[in-house]
Amino acid sequence: MKRFLTVLFIVISLVPSVFAQGRTETVFTQEIFAMDTYMSVKCYGKEAEEAAMAAVREIQRLDSLLSTGKETSEVSRVNSSGSAVLTGDMKELMELSLMAYEKTSGAFDATIFPLMELWGFSSKEFRVPGKEEIEETLKKTGSDKLSYDSESGKLVLGESQRLDFGGIAKGYTSMKLKEVFSSFDIDGAIVSLGGNVQTYGAKPDGSPWRCGIQDPFSSSGQSVIAAIEADNLAVITSGSYERFFTGEDGKTYHHIIDPSTGYPAESDLVSVTIVSKNGAEADALSTACFVMGKEKAVKLWQDSGREYEMILITKDGTLHITGGLKDSFQTNSKFEIIY
Amino acid sequence: MTTSGKKKADIILIAALLLAALLFLLFQLFSRQSGAVVKVSVGGEVVKELSLSRNQRYEIGGVNGGFNTLVIENGQAWIEDADCPDALCVHMGKISFEGQSIVCLPHQVVVTVEGSSSESSLDAVAK
Incomplete structure (x- = not known):
């Protein structure tokens, strides 16, 4: 009887731990519509709720700072006055943008807004502009026409120039969210800012975070073409399938404008994914590499010391994956590894 | 309690444990699928x-x-x-x-x- 009781005691004391294992730890998810898109924040751990709420506040703060649609935003005020002394987030974003402009030889440009407006991508009233209109607008774009002093933060825009951090804002936000998360007692978090993914810390079950890459050839946008494991990384994809319209001439025009021509970029790529510790850089590079095309994108990756990883999908459906990802990706499509 | 009585109790205990484990597993599988x-x-x-x-x-x-x-x-x-x-x-x-x-x-x-x-x-x- 004594033995029976001992065994029973052990069993009873084991029960809670078994159930605790079956149950997931505290999870808290927040959804928010900001920066003209849908965002979700999911945190795991003791202070999951506090961390997720703080993340949402940070997103809202940056949105009201950077929105080109709100007249009261910092960006709108700079655009209407043409000059300003930048501090804090604005200064950081300006410098990141100029760095990306230099690095990509102008394929990423934070002054491209007048062109986006001309094509109707900001108002969603799409139209195909005439050649002269494009040439006229190209005179207003180009980060080489503004002057910026990083010491003082003094920015002077060129004539009729408009600043828009839209191409880098979501990646920058995901970077800032990492800082927010680090001040809370959480085990892990995953955020999707309109399809820009950032992972933080560990998943409760100890397995790596798994991130899918949208299939650019799927008409519904519900299938993935590949999956990668990504811990503490930003995974950011740009593709011609995201936003496009069909002009009166029957041709399709997508939203990634080549800053050098003023027309939608015509490269051999349909989708570019950048995997990087630096979300802002990943955001800027995904757009820039799409504009540059496969060959130049690979050269840039090699020249910059392979400090990030890429998945380039060419029009023929092949995935071109950089070496660092070779053990962490899965796909059923044709692929080649780039070194 | 006799020796055979002890054995019997052990067998019942083991059977009960196995049953509990099986039920738990089934519960988990079931709840996962639905x-x-x-x-x-x-x-x-x-x-x-x-x-x-x-x-x-x-x-x-x-x-x-x-x-x-x-x-x-x-x-x-x-x-x-x-x-x-x-x-x-x-x-x-x-x-x-x-x-x-x-x-x-x-x-x-x-x-x-x-x-x-x-x-x-x-x-x-x-x-």
Whole structure:
């Protein structure tokens, strides 16, 4: 009887731990519509709720700072006055943008807004502009026409120039969210800012975070073409399938404008994914590499010391994956590894 | 208690433990299979959770007074009709795996599949 009781005691004391294992730890998810898109924040751990709420506040703060649609935003005020002394987030974003402009030889440009407006991508009233209109607008774009002093933060825009951090804002936000998360007692978090993914810390079950890459050839946008494991990384994809319209001439025009021509970029790529510790850089590079095309994108990756990883999908459906990802990706499509 | 009585008690105990373990396992398996839920949120607030395994229709009232008709059939969910300007949600197709979602920006409606976790499921999709 004594033995029976001992065994029973052990069993009873084991029960809670078994159930605790079956149950997931505290999870808290927040959804928010900001920066003209849908965002979700999911945190795991003791202070999951506090961390997720703080993340949402940070997103809202940056949105009201950077929105080109709100007249009261910092960006709108700079655009209407043409000059300003930048501090804090604005200064950081300006410098990141100029760095990306230099690095990509102008394929990423934070002054491209007048062109986006001309094509109707900001108002969603799409139209195909005439050649002269494009040439006229190209005179207003180009980060080489503004002057910026990083010491003082003094920015002077060129004539009729408009600043828009839209191409880098979501990646920058995901970077800032990492800082927010680090001040809370959480085990892990995953955020999707309109399809820009950032992972933080560990998943409760100890397995790596798994991130899918949208299939650019799927008409519904519900299938993935590949999956990668990504811990503490930003995974950011740009593709011609995201936003496009069909002009009166029957041709399709997508939203990634080549800053050098003023027309939608015509490269051999349909989708570019950048995997990087630096979300802002990943955001800027995904757009820039799409504009540059496969060959130049690979050269840039090699020249910059392979400090990030890429998945380039060419029009023929092949995935071109950089070496660092070779053990962490899965796909059923044709692929080649780039070194 | 005799020796054979002790043995008998042991056997009963072991049998009871095995049964408990089996029940626990079955419970886990069962709850996992039927666990897939279609979560509907409007403006960031969850308004409805529906089972993916039950065929049903649900009229979602979006912000700005719009509607999106959600249909769940044979383990798949999709938006059949909506009065949003671009109707992108209708063209977003059918979802059935965890992490897949349909988003209607004008109505701030998000439909997500949750809780059918398996090893191959994704935590997020970059797009």
